[in-house]
Amino acid sequence: MDDLLLLVHRIPYPPNKGDKIRSFHLLRFLAQRYRVHLGAFVDDAQDWAHQQRLQDCCTDICLIGLDPRRAKLRSLTGLLSAEALSVAYYRNAAMAAWVKSKLAAGIRRVVVFSSVMAQYVEHEADDVCCIVDFCDVDSDKWRQYAAAKSWPLSWLYRRESERLLAFDRRIASVSRAALFVSEGEAALFRRLAPESAEHTDCWHNGVDTAFFDPALSFDNPFSADAASLTFTGAMDYWANVDAVVWFAREVLPRVREVIPSAQFWIVGGRPTADVRALAALPGVHVTGGVPDVRPYVAHAQAVVAPLRIARGVQNKVLEAMAMAKPVLATRAAMDGIEPNPAFDALVADSVDDLAARTVALLHEGDVGGLGTLGRHWVEAHYNWERNLASLARWLQPGQESWNEEQ
Structure with a gap:
């Protein structure tokens, strides 16, 4: 060598x-x-x-x-x-x-x-x-x-x-x-x-598809009657902070007007003061660092990636896709992912559009099978x-x- x-x-x-x-x-x-x-x-x-x-x-x-x-x-x-x-x-x-x-x-x-x-x-x-x-x-x-x-x-x-x-x-x-x-x-x-x-x-x-595997079993961290949405990431990173603050303060209230049981879980270490303050809002939970993010992904109705500032590939998106979860995202968050027009159904940049897509997904479920498609997409490309x-x-x-x- x-x-x-x-x-x-x-x-x-x-x-x-x-x-x-x-x-x-x-x-x-x-x-x-x-x-x-x-x-x-x-x-x-x-x-x-x-x-x-x-x-x-x-x-x-x-x-x-x-x-x-x-x-x-x-x-x-x-x-x-x-x-x-x-x-x-x-x-x-x-x-x-x-x-x-x-x-x-x-x-x-x-x-x-x-x-x-x-x-x-x-x-x-x-x-x-x-x-x-x-x-x-x-x-x-x-x-x-x-x-x-x-x-x-x-x-x-x-x-x-x-x-x-x-x-x-x-x-x-x-x-x-x-x-x-x-x-x-x-x-x-x-x-x-x-x-x-x-x-x-x-x-x-x-992506380690054996680790991020939808076939694995995890205890449910959410209440049974909640419609849970999860964001994962380092919560001292400004782009992530901007994303969750925007979603929690602008998008989630519109979702909860239609679906009061909607819950937004922010999962990641070192949350800033701005992120911790979001826990005072109805339906918002800030976990801080957790030993394993997979239970929060596995039992969520969807993963959200509402990044307004982003470069490159978002691992949080790939890991959610690997676990066969539909991903509600902005175009910036999906920009580095190998494109597939099917994923566009859950992509939006405005508050109203992202809220509407979130409501539709929580009401109807993943009727388009985008979670399964995401898993196959990761296996093929990552x-x-x-x-x-x-x-x-x-x-x-x-x-x-x-x-x-x-």
């Missing part, structure tokens, strides 16, 4: 949120084929308990604690320069020294997960085969944030969008491949960074091993850097 350096912005275990699910499966795939040297940050103290799990599958690991509050302050140094705040957020001298030692030892294959980690190998790009998994076009996410906020946040987010895009373009141009989570994200980046279009590609996420195989070709021996191929 050859050696490979894998740099990840957040420890890739446990696979309990979107980016960690993708990075965990990436690590597992690479560890079967290379001697992996893993460098990552730990921004949740509870994740240190999983250090041994990573040591068991890697040749070497470097985990460095990252205090989000201090990192935010450090990121402000970016205001004194032209760089993106996100890049400064993840700057660390110890990580830089560890990466430098690995490259000095002769490692020539590098996989970067999240472009901000490319700062540690940017100046070595001519000497290594560097693959960057951008996942999403994050600069466009910041652009969406800017449009949704008032000054001064609108200015700050717009600046971040511009600076991060400039950084990402520079990184992509010196990498062998710039990879994204969907063809839609890859196509957007090709438009934004035409100089790297020829080596911009994608590899799709997958297999981890099959989708990761498209990544392997960029790491084949031969050319040792993209620049040498030109």
Whole structure:
């Protein structure tokens, strides 16, 4: 086996949120084929308990604690320069020294997960085969944030969008491949960074269909007479917060006018104050972190994904589909999913339209069989091993850097 350096912005275990699910499966795939040297940050103290799990599958690991509050302050140094705040957020001298030692030892294959980690190998790009998994076009996410906020946040987010895009373009141009989570994200980046279009590609996420299996049995967390709707996700993530606040305050009241038994369950760790406040509304429940989200999905009449700001593929949608649940969603939430016109019956962006689709589904049930179709769709399009195989070709021996191929 050859050696490979894998740099990840957040420890890739446990696979309990979107980016960690993708990075965990990436690590597992690479560890079967290379001697992996893993460098990552730990921004949740509870994740240190999983250090041994990573040591068991890697040749070497470097985990460095990252205090989000201090990192935010450090990121402000970016205001004194032209760089993106996100890049400064993840700057660390110890990580830089560890990466430098690995490259000095002769490692020539590098996989970067999240472009901000490319700062540690940017100046070595001519000497290594560097693959960057951008996942999403994050600069466009910041652009969406800017449009949704008032000054001064609108200015700050717009600046971040511009600076991060400039950084990402520079990184992509010196990498062998710039990879994204969907063809839609890859196509957007090709438009934004035409100089790297020829080596911009994608590899799709997958779903563990044995874990998210509708045939499994779970205790019902809901009352028997409730018409339950479930949202799952990290509840300190602004796009998720915006989604549940909008649904709970605008959509659910219209649904409950027709179906008083309708209940909205917000399931996810670290809910913000805005999310916790929703529990005071009629029919809204905020669980906080739970050991297993599957009971809340399995026994719901439907899963809702009312995201108004989104990039890439929503794992929460794929997992619900894998459990054969109909998904009521906005177009933004479904944008990264392999399209099927049948799913459009449950997609809406306005309050009135989403409420109407919700009422119809709760009244009539899944008469169109969209839950079953979703399960089949996931099985056909979201297999981890099959989708990761498209990544392997960029790491084949031969050319040792993209620049040498030109």
